[in-house]
Amino acid sequence: MGLKEKYHEYHRPILGMASVIGLILLWELTLTYLIPVDPFFFTKPSLIGTAFREQLFGERLWRDLAISSRAFIWGFSLSVIVGIPLGAVMGWRRRVEYTLDPLLTALYASPLVALAPLLIIFFGVGLLGKAVLVFLLAVFPFIFNTSAGVKSADPLLINVVRSFGGKELDLYLKVILPGTFPYIVAGTRLAIGRGLVGIIVGEFYAASEGIGFAIQNYGDTYRLPDMFVGIIVLSAIAVALTELLRKAELMVAPWRAGEEIR
Amino acid sequence: MTGLTSFYREKEAYLLGIGFIVFLLALWQCVPLLITLPRGYALFFTTPSRIAATFYRLLVEGQIQEHFYVSVAAFLSGLGIAIAVGLPFGIVMGRSRTLDALSDPYVTALNATPRLVWLPLFILWFGIGIWSKVMIVFVGAVFPLLINTYAGVKNVDRVLVNVVRSFGANEWQVMKVVVLPNSLPYIIVGLRLAIGRAILGVVVGEFFGSSKGLGFMIASAASNYKVDVVFAGVAIFMGLSLILTLSVKKLENSLARWRPEAAKNF
Structure with a gap:
């Protein structure tokens, strides 16, 4: 009966893997035997696999990834540097929140990607234009999550620190920052998704290198297997980053597990 | 004087918030009066009053309406399909553990990746026109739902x-009496997120796979350096998403009054 118990314990990953393998087999077999594939419009796993091996040993994929991640890291770092302090002040000072909240909420809720053509024309098709776009999209989750975290600081704890003669700095380091940390980690996960949108749109719109450009370029030249490789690589990176942050979230705030909305 | 002070105290949040936006717009308007821009930058510069004038002109000429209807058609059909697919699938996945386990890898992978990466493929399959836009709106909106x-x-x-x-x-009655009423607040949250994603899909879809629509209007104006047309288009998208998201948010709050307010998340 050991086998059956094992199955019950791991039934989710087993079924998940089975369904992925099943889909790949079905896709391959259908296109090989039932409907002959028109390589201009569709492709099959074996061709994607070949393209994947070629790209893995080639140079272009790595160069594209390096270029995209450089723009991403610049924009993302800037949004951390700006977003977290701004959010902290907004959470701590009521009047600052009153002043900034309507403007920032309006900007957060609106599709700022619509500004992409202007930003690209203004800042150029290279690193700067993409980094600015990433910053513009990724900064808001940091602002609002940090602010929510600061506001969630327990007044009782604040009073305790004050009663024992703690200084303003102690307040920040011992109460506010630790309480805010889980919120910032959750914000980081949202910001990564938005930042990736920025990179992709920036590179679709006007670029001569980068992973987004590669995907679009392969699409324009009907090289579907190569295009799927780009999409798969990008998905793998996105899933890895998101799952990593989800794990980090569970580590810093186990009590919030399961209550969040993706 | 006391009347004014108490009025200010009462409405401080609104006054400061709206005041700051008005202040920024006024500052923007005054930039050309305060400093002379170098010729290269003047090409990219516009003021709120010029944007408003352009907006009015485009409205009178009927250009905005023409693009607007195209965008709205793509938005509504994509969102409609997303609701028609997302809700039943979400319910089935929630009720059946086997189907949940079978579809989990796809949902996780597709949800983590920005769905915009599929746009070149959709353009290749469906051509430049409404269908590639509807598809990109659909894949964006379906996952939050x-x-x-x-x-x-x-x-x-x-x-x-x-x-x-x-x-x-029976299962259907369980659904009607317990499951659906309980899920409604969640579905509304999903709808709000889906609206945001759908608008994003319309914008980006029209940048690349279109010859009509507000996104196309923005992209083509930008490449002709008509900065005020770009801002007029951006303003429409901003207004649209604000109205839609805030009204769904209202609905959400009235449906789930007992839930604590979490961090904003669009």
Whole structure:
């Protein structure tokens, strides 16, 4: 009966893997035997696999990834540097929140990607234009999550620190920052998704290198297997980053597990 | 004087918030008066009053309406399909553990990746026109709906389900009496997120796979350095998403008054 118990314990990953393998087999077999594939419009796993091996040993994929991640890291770092302090002040000072909240909420809720053509024309098709776009999209989750975290600081704890003669700095380091940390980690996960949108749109719109450009370029030249490789690589990176942050979230705030909305 | 002070105290949040936006717009308007821009930058510069004038001109000429209808058609059909697909799938995934396990890898992978990467493929398959846009709106909007519906169904109180079952309810009645009412607040949250994603899809879809629509208007104006047309288009998208998201948010708050307010998340 050991086998059956094992199955019950791991039934989710087993079924998940089975369904992925099943889909790949079905896709391959259908296109090989039932409907002959028109390589201009569709492709099959074996061709994607070949393209994947070629790209893995080639140079272009790595160069594209390096270029995209450089723009991403610049924009993302800037949004951390700006977003977290701004959010902290907004959470701590009521009047600052009153002043900034309507403007920032309006900007957060609106599709700022619509500004992409202007930003690209203004800042150029290279690193700067993409980094600015990433910053513009990724900064808001940091602002609002940090602010929510600061506001969630327990007044009782604040009073305790004050009663024992703690200084303003102690307040920040011992109460506010630790309480805010889980919120910032959750914000980081949202910001990564938005930042990736920025990179992709920036590179679709006007670029001569980068992973987004590669995907679009392969699409324009009907090289579907190569295009799927780009999409798969990008998905793998996105899933890895998101799952990593989800794990980090569970580590810093186990009590919030399961209550969040993706 | 005291009347004014108490008025200020009462409305401080609104006054400061709106005042700051007005202040920024006024500052923007005054930039050309305060400093002379170098010729290269003047090409990219515009003021709120010029944007408003352009907006009015485009409205009178009927250009905005023409693009607007195209965008709205793509938005509504994509969102409609997403609702029609996302809700049933979310419910089924929430009720059946096997189907949940089978589809989990795809949902996780597709949800983590910005769905815009599929745009070149959709353009290749469906050509430049409404269908590639509808598809990109659909794949953007379907996951928030599906995942939130799923979360709502999963979150149903087992005790309530058992009670209804004990009284002889079948699966459909369990659904109607317990599962759906419980999931509704989650579905509304999903709808709000889906609207944001759908608008994003319309904008980006029209940048690349279109010859009409507000996104196309923005992109083509930008490449002709008509900065005020770009801002007029951006303003329409901003207004649209604000109206839609805030009204769904209102609905959300009235449906789920007992839930604590979490961090904003669009």
